[in-house]
Amino acid sequence: MYTPEELAQAGIAPDATAADCLWVESGLDWLRQRTTLPLPEGVSLAGLPAGAKLFLWQYAEQLQRSGITSESIEGLSQSFSSESLDVLLSQLAQSLLPAWYQGVQFLPKQQLWDYGCHRR
Numbered sequence: 001m002y003t004p005e006e007l008a009q010a011g012i013a014p015d016a017t018a019a020d021c022l023w024v025e026s027g028l029d030w031l032r033q034r035t036t037l038p039l040p041e042g043v044s045l046a047g048l049p050a051g052a053k054l055f056l057w058q059y060a061e062q063l064q065r066s067g068i069t070s071e072s073i074e075g076l077s078q079s080f081s082s083e084s085l086d087v088l089l090s091q092l093a094q095s096l097l098p099a100w101y102q103g104v105q106f107l108p109k110q111q112l113w114d115y116g117c118h119r120r
Helices: 004-010 018-034 050-065 085-096
Strands: 068-072 077-080
Touching (some): 018 050
Antiparallel strands (some): 068 077
């Protein structure tokens, strides 16, 4: 597990708390599952590419906000996003880590009836 000092030294979260460390661990798991970025256990946060550091910071922000897009203190109102969090994180990864994140790939569909099965 990483320490708040490691997060601060890496430039991910200057005022990191123990909870931020857990968010970063979770973000690293997300990246391990969905990208080709080499992230062995115990990877040095300082050695991560800038895009990965930004992703981890945004990952923590997005999950902590859990869909809230705006807040008004005086009016005590909140606006929520209906967009899937996974879609948002995928877009973020595509933007920040294009060399390691491919997202969904569409393959051309082959002609289903071109195998001689339905010729007359």
